[in-house]
Amino acid sequence: MKIILTHEVSGLGTAGDVVDVKDGYARNYLIPRNFAIRWTKGGEKDVEQIRRARKIHEIQTIEQANDIKARLEGVKVRLAVRSGDAGRLFGSVTPADIATAIKASGGPDVDKRRIELGTPIKTLGAHETSVRLHPEVAAKVNIEVVAA
Numbered sequence: 001m002k003i004i005l006t007h008e009v010s011g012l013g014t015a016g017d018v019v020d021v022k023d024g025y026a027r028n029y030l031i032p033r034n035f036a037i038r039w040t041k042g043g044e045k046d047v048e049q050i051r052r053a054r055k056i057h058e059i060q061t062i063e064q065a066n067d068i069k070a071r072l073e074g075v076k077v078r079l080a081v082r083s084g085d086a087g088r089l090f091g092s093v094t095p096a097d098i099a100t101a102i103k104a105s106g107g108p109d110v111d112k113r114r115i116e117l118g119t120p121i122k123t124l125g126a127h128e129t130s131v132r133l134h135p136e137v138a139a140k141v142n143i144e145v146v147a148a
Helices: 023-030 043-057 062-073 095-104
Strands: 002-005 018-020 036-038 077-081 088-093 121-123 125-134 137-147
Touching (some): 002 043, 036 043, 062 125, 062 137, 077 088, 095 137
Parallel strands (some): 077 137
Antiparallel strands (some): 002 018, 002 036
């Protein structure tokens, strides 16, 4: 199935790219989560608009990305969440929670879609996550999850 990406998807492409993926991946994952739209001849007009919007919000140079990386890695992020007796969380920590905690800790404003969690955070303690700032620059952010 041919689709137009509306957001950056790791391993697939960036917003505005026209890619060919398996039907089930598009129908069950990309389209319901608004990561992509179906490709149509009329949709080709949307591609240019998506690319222009991406350029506005995108970090333009590697130097900018390295500056933000230095600021991110210097911030101590504490995230207070509800947990049970054994240190297990009620639910898990989402990228949106992490983006809000980074901003509250005095760090730069980070888009939640750029935060990559390897495995879901479901326990208290120190965790490390990656923030993809630029195709060539990723920052490691240490997060301390504490009981609320």
